[in-house]
Amino acid sequence: MRLEAIDAQDPRAVLRALRGAVLGSGPAVALGGRVAAPATDVPAGTALIVTTSGSTGYPKSVALSRAALTSGALATAARIGEGAWLLALPAGYIAGAQVLVRALVSGREPAVLSGTFSPAAFAAAAAGMASSVGGTRVPAFTSLVPAQVATLLDSPEGARALASFEAVLVGGQALAPALAERAAAAGARLVRTYGSSETAGGCVYDGVPLDGVGVRIAAGEVQVSGPTLADGYLDDPDRTAATFLREDGVRWYRTGDAGSFDGVLRVTGRFDNVIVSGGINVSLDRVEAVVRTLPGLVAAAVVPVADARWGEASVVIAEAGPRTPPLAEIRAAVETAIGVAARPRAIIRIDRMPLLPSGKPDRSALRELAALRESDPDKG
Incomplete structure (x- = not known):
């Protein structure tokens, strides 16, 4: 055909x-x-x-x-x-x-x-x-x-x-x-x-x-x-x-x-979206699900970053807004729901979430942004 x-x-x-x-x-x-x-x-x-x-x-x-x-x-x-x-x-x-x-x-x-x-x-x-x-x-x-x-x-x-x-x-x-x-x-x-x-x-x-x-x-x-x-x-x-x-x-x-x-x-996450933090497997999909239950973070994304001490960690990326909770509150919510190893290391606030034409978050762009911010916080 x-x-x-x-x-x-x-x-x-x-x-x-x-x-x-x-x-x-x-x-x-x-x-x-x-x-x-x-x-x-x-x-x-x-x-x-x-x-x-x-x-x-x-x-x-x-x-x-x-x-x-x-x-x-x-x-x-x-x-x-x-x-x-x-x-x-x-x-x-x-x-x-x-x-x-x-x-x-x-x-x-x-x-x-x-x-x-x-x-x-x-x-x-x-x-x-x-x-x-x-x-x-x-x-x-x-x-x-x-x-x-x-x-x-x-x-x-x-x-x-x-x-x-x-x-x-x-x-x-x-x-x-x-x-x-x-x-x-x-x-x-x-x-x-x-x-x-x-x-x-x-x-x-x-x-x-x-x-x-x-x-x-x-x-x-x-x-x-x-x-x-x-x-x-x-x-x-x-x-x-x-x-x-x-x-x-x-x-x-x-x-x-x-x-x-x-x-x-009930889908709990992707097999290929797992990090090993301090020897513990952490599903970033589960972390993201918890983060999105918090006010101001409904559309937030969680992406991996390298960590000198733990091997890998995660960061939260969210559009800046008056209701965005502090990092301490985010980490506490994730620790309660999943455990200490799953706590995000940082939150990155951006003006607009990069999206694919399909409307999904552009995770490749988000990972690049996270890596850039981690290497030089004054950039991006």
């Missing part, structure tokens, strides 16, 4: 291309990056190639079939209901592309938020979606990242618009409890999603797998099965074989996340 690269900055172009790839006979769509030269053709049934570096900077081109994309869309409708969709995320990432796929599968044209994301733009797009069929209101849905939710809740106009949706899928990173409580108080119905490009977007909602999706914990790692799984990585058979396992006829995706599952999935 032929593969066509699409300008991911043009959501209407992405929508047109996905219409052909998902509902028609192709060609397959390449989004989010430069596809390797030999990959001008892809296996039959492929609908979408999403190339992303994520927060680690390691590029990967994930191949998704029509069946995987439509399975995710149909399972979402079965879980939260059918209706109209608003695209408020970059179309070049799986979360944004899947919003468009859901709209295509539902047979409704999606609304698209144009230009820079802001409460005013979001509210205008939401207002333009109001419609009814036979006198019955058509429910509206959208998908956001936590930073967008926080931006909307900081504005009365944005908060009202957020509450007008039947449900708002929120993924990309952990949703801080304080932010979830603010949204609920504003009347918004947030649905926490868990998934990745390899699972065609969110496949676990509020901890519960979508219909057809399997979850297991193997050696502490979250693994996922089901019809939404990607076919693998384009032109990378070794990585595909290492990441997608087949056991007793079932294909499992190794997420790299640590967690537990007793009918409800």
Whole structure:
């Protein structure tokens, strides 16, 4: 099957291309990056190639079939209901592309938020979606990242618009409890999603797998099965074989996340986001989860730094604000929740959090910033 690269900055172009790839006979769509030269053709049934570096900077081109994309869309409708969709995320990432796929599968044209994301733009797009069929209101849905939710809740106009949706899928990173409580108080119905490009977007909602999706914990790692799984990585058979396992006829995706599952999935962090401080393993995801429960630190990030005495330590990076607590309070909260070895060494206050186009914190940039500040506190 032929593969066509699409300008991911043009959501209407992405929508047109996905219409052909998902509902028609192709060609397959390449989004989010430069596809390797030999990959001008892809296996039959492929609908979408999403190339992303994520927060680690390691590029990967994930191949998704029509069946995987439509399975995710149909399972979402079965879980939260059918209706109209608003695209408020970059179309070049799986979360944004899947919003468009859901709209295509539902047979409704999606609304698209144009230009820079802001409460005013979001509210205008939401207002333009109001419609009814036979006198019955058509429910509206959208998908956001936590930073967008926080931006909307900081504005009365944005908060009202957020509450007008039947449900708002929120993924990309952990949703801080304080932010979830603010949204609920504003009347918004947030649905926490868990998934990745390899699972065609969110496949676990509020901890519960979508219909057809399997979850297991193997050696502490979250693994996922089901019809939404990607076919693998384009032109990378070794990585595909290492990441997608087949056991007793079932294909499992190794997420790299640590967690537990007793009918409800609880993700505790990344296996690759662990430091060894004074000989003790410390999950920075757990540290960050505790830090984000404190006032003024809902969107803070925790990153590793070298430490002459302990080997490794962590620092908190947060946007400066009047409610930011002192370091002593942060360290006390982390010590109580996790232990002495997990206490952050410092807090770095910045004017604006660097974000990836997906809305996630740019952790590569944050690590560089932390290293710079540690080597020379007068810089940065």
